[in-house]
Amino acid sequence: MFIDRADLFGLSQLYQLRGRIGRSSERAYCYLLVPNMSELDSQARARLETIERFTELGMGMRVAALDMEQRGAGDLLGAEQSGFVASVGFELFCRLSRTPRARRKAKPSCMKWNRIWTVDVEALIPEQYVADVGLRLAFYKQMAAATSTASIDNTELELEDRFGTPPPAARNLLALMRLKTTLRQLKVLGCDARSSSVTLRLRSDTPINLSCIEQLEVRSPGTYRVTPDSQLLRKAQSNECFANGIAHAEFMLAELEQCTRVVVD
Numbered sequence: 001m002f003i004d005r006a007d008l009f010g011l012s013q014l015y016q017l018r019g020r021i022g023r024s025s026e027r028a029y030c031y032l033l034v035p036n037m038s039e040l041d042s043q044a045r046a047r048l049e050t051i052e053r054f055t056e057l058g059m060g061m062r063v064a065a066l067d068m069e070q071r072g073a074g075d076l077l078g079a080e081q082s083g084f085v086a087s088v089g090f091e092l093f094c095r096l097s098r099t100p101r102a103r104r105k106a107k108p109s110c111m112k113w114n115r116i117w118t119v120d121v122e123a124l125i126p127e128q129y130v131a132d133v134g135l136r137l138a139f140y141k142q143m144a145a146a147t148s149t150a151s152i153d154n155t156e157l158e159l160e161d162r163f164g165t166p167p168p169a170a171r172n173l174l175a176l177m178r179l180k181t182t183l184r185q186l187k188v189l190g191c192d193a194r195s196s197s198v199t200l201r202l203r204s205d206t207p208i209n210l211s212c213i214e215q216l217e218v219r220s221p222g223t224y225r226v227t228p229d230s231q232l233l234r235k236a237q238s239n240e241c242f243a244n245g246i247a248h249a250e251f252m253l254a255e256l257e258q259c260t261r262v263v264v265d
């Protein structure tokens with residue numbers, strides 16, 4: 001099969017056309033005819049690279065996912081393409097689309113608390129570690145849905161078993177997701193974690209015992225502070241040295257837990 005000006009076809013169209021040739025033991029070939037690659041726009045090159053890359057059987061779901069990322073998820077009631085999924089991210093788009101449905105059903109929205117997390121270290125799954133974009137997205141989604149640190153531990157074991165020892169950026173991501181899981185249980189709305197300071201934005205019903213902050217402040221003056229808008233701040237002391245904000249936040253939570261246990265006892 002020869003497809004002339006393949007750069008003008010959509011990704012799903014190219015995938016469907018290629019699938020029409022070759023059956024059972026009969027081998028067939030599909031040639032994509034395009035002008036000079038340097039003359040093509042970035043979207044056309046992305047479509048051609050995708051169709052060239054996914055050649056094995058059973059790749060339809062991954063091609064469809066990439067097609068949706070490139071074009072957008074579309075209009076719910078029409079054929080118009082929204083075209084903004086790539087800019088906001090597929091995971092966030094799904095969360096945004098669930099919000100109106102949850103509101104109509106009078107159920108709590110997953111975006112109700114608008115959690116914002118900021119750290120001062122690179123935390124991601126590098127492409128060199130997990131080359132397949134579909135697998136990387138699957139691992140991101142798996143970690144985002146985790147409700148306990150044990151789930152993150154299982155993800156780490158799976159990564160190590162399939163791809164070897166995680167690089168520093170991936171280890172940082174796993175540590176960050178463990179931290180997020182703990183902070184969600186403490187009803188923390190947001191976290192800005194740096195090696196020099198950590199700020200937690202708290203809900204009014206947080207289980208963190210704020211009465212013990214005074215004891216921590218007496219023990220180490222200038223370390224802790226609670227602001228009128230329900231933010232809990234911790235500043236690193238001169239004798240403390242944290243590798244990054246994640247390590248500082250973990251130390252802070254351990255300190256708060258120990259203080260709360262002493263107050264209760």
